[in-house]
Amino acid sequence: MAYTISLANQKGGVGKTTSAVNLAAAIGSLGKRVLLIDLDPQGNTTSGVGVQRKRVKVSSYDVMIGSSPASAAIIDTGFENLSLIPSQIDLAGAEFELVDLEKRELVLKEALKPIEGDFDYIFIDCPPSLGILSINALAASSGAVIPMQCEFYSLEGLSQLMLTIKQVKKHYNPSLEITGILITMFNGRLNLSAQVLDEVKKYYADKLFSTTIVRNVKLSEAPSFGEPIIYYDKGSKGARAYLDVAGEILERTSL
Numbered sequence: 659m660a661y662t663i664s665l666a667n668q669k670g671g672v673g674k675t676t677s678a679v680n681l682a683a684a685i686g687s688l689g690k691r692v693l694l695i696d697l698d699p700q701g702n703t704t705s706g707v708g709v710q711r712k713r714v715k716v717s718s719y720d721v722m723i724g725s726s727p728a729s730a731a732i733i734d735t736g737f738e739n740l741s742l743i744p745s746q747i748d749l750a751g752a753e754f755e756l757v758d759l760e761k762r763e764l765v766l767k768e769a770l771k772p773i774e775g776d777f778d779y780i781f782i783d784c785p786p787s788l789g790i791l792s793i794n795a796l797a798a799s800s801g802a803v804i805p806m807q808c809e810f811y812s813l814e815g816l817s818q819l820m821l822t823i824k825q826v827k828k829h830y831n832p833s834l835e836i837t838g839i840l841i842t843m844f845n846g847r848l849n850l851s852a853q854v855l856d857e858v859k860k861y862y863a864d865k866l867f868s869t870t871i872v873r874n875v876k877l878s879e880a881p882s883f884g885e886p887i888i889y890y891d892k893g894s895k896g897a898r899a900y901l902d903v904a905g906e907i908l909e910r911t912s913l
Contacts, residue, residue, distance in 0.1 A: 670786035673842030678783035683886030684904035686739035696745035708884030767798035801837030808851035
């Protein structure tokens with residue numbers, strides 16, 4: 659049975675997609691069978707593993723509206739042990755199409771049940787909002803990884819996200835836990851970064867990953883080549899950091 663992890667944050671530009679791509683690839687490289695689901699209409703996770711969206715025939719949109727089983731949307735990325743359910747811009751309309759559906763918050767959870775035995779881990783990249791797509795992802799997940807920058811607004815948004823996770827846990831998914839909070843794009847030379855990190859440690863020390871992702875040129879370059887960082891430049895600081903976080907996830911999830 660797969661351990662499903664949503665990467666969620668209602669704030670955009672916090673390294674959520676970068677983390678989804680690179681953690682999935684890193685855990686795949688460590689010998690685990692991994693499925694990466696792009697649940698963001700922007701489709702950056704899809705292109706981040708080298709898949710051209712215009713060539714996608716079956717996507718997460720089709721899975722969400724029930725026109726295709728999840729198994730039909732899975733494609734091989736060519737990277738070790740890493741499969742993908744890609745996204746297309748049509749997914750933006752799923753929010754409206756699911757509105758009148760009974761148990762609309764559990765659509766993804768039900769869709770993934772037939773394939774859970776085929777993978778060790780499923781990573782879901784959520785859109786930068788707390789709408790029905792993100793609720794579906796959290797309702798289908800065993801855990802949530804929260805990427806965040808060390809900025810004041812990110813800290814403010816973290817409280818809101820924690821409340822949403824609490825509500826999803828209460829109403830739709832009693833087994834949902836926070837796998838960890840991941841600090842991204844960290845700049846140790848800025849006093850604000852250190853101050854925000856101290857605040858996160860004060861309230862969420864037990865949830866914080868010990869590894870932080872520092873700002874790194876190679877990490878920024880890798881998506882334009884359609885490669886996770888461990889394949890684009892395995893010796894880079896970014897690659898080593900994501901491999902370290904992947905190790906922490908394996909320890910925390912005990913698979």
